[in-house]
Amino acid sequence: MTYRQDLSNSARRHLRAAIELYGLASAGAQPGCRAVAGYLFGLCGELAVKAMMRDSGMPVLPADRRHDDPFYKHFPKLKTFLLDSAKGRRSGELRKIAETAALFQNWDTDMRYAPTVDIRDEWIESWKTSAAELVNRMDSF
Template identity: 60%
Template sequence: MAYSHNYQISARRHLKAAEALYALNTGGAQPGAKAVAGYLYGLAGELAVKEMMTQSGMRPLADDQRRNDPFYKHFPELKSLLLDSAAGRRSGELLNVARTAQIFQEWSTDMRYAPTCEVPTHRVDRWQGDAKRLVVQMEEQ
């Protein structure tokens, strides 16, 4: 089954889930829940950026061009591809996200395979801030 894309709702949903895991304090939940929250913060941030891309007038490329399509990439590759493809009314904001090295620094989808000890809380804290800022920015159409 093919699913439709609603980046805005998805960004909010992933942020909400990340916040719930981040705050989870039941016995044995931490630090593993925070590590998963860190992963979800990254997805929320990506979705917020993709919604801004859509608001800017950008659209996904044809299926045979997905290899170079920022709509189908994760941080940090998403940021790299935006440097060459950002267009439209929010292009300045998108370029700023792409050029700011600190935004989701050291975040990678590979972390989903890593032991919890390799996802330090201080990084999750930074990613939490990044995700919240990007979701707020996404809402400021």
């Protein structure tokens, strides 16, 4: 099945879900739920950036060029690809996001396989802040 894309609403949905998991305090819920929230914060941030890319006028590349398409990249590679390919009316803002070294530092899709203890609470705090800031930036345009 092919799903339609709604990057902005998906970013907001992932942020809400991550905040719920982040705050879950029932018996046995922490720290595992907080680690999953960290993963969702990263997805939220990516979706917000990709919504800004689309808003900037950047096109999705043809399927045979997906390997080179920032719309199909995750942090940290998404930031690297943005430095090389940001275009359109928000290109300066997108480059500034990509140049921010602290933005989603230590976040990677491979963390979904990691033991909970490997995902530090201070990273999750930073990802939470970054995700909220990117959604606010996405919504401000």
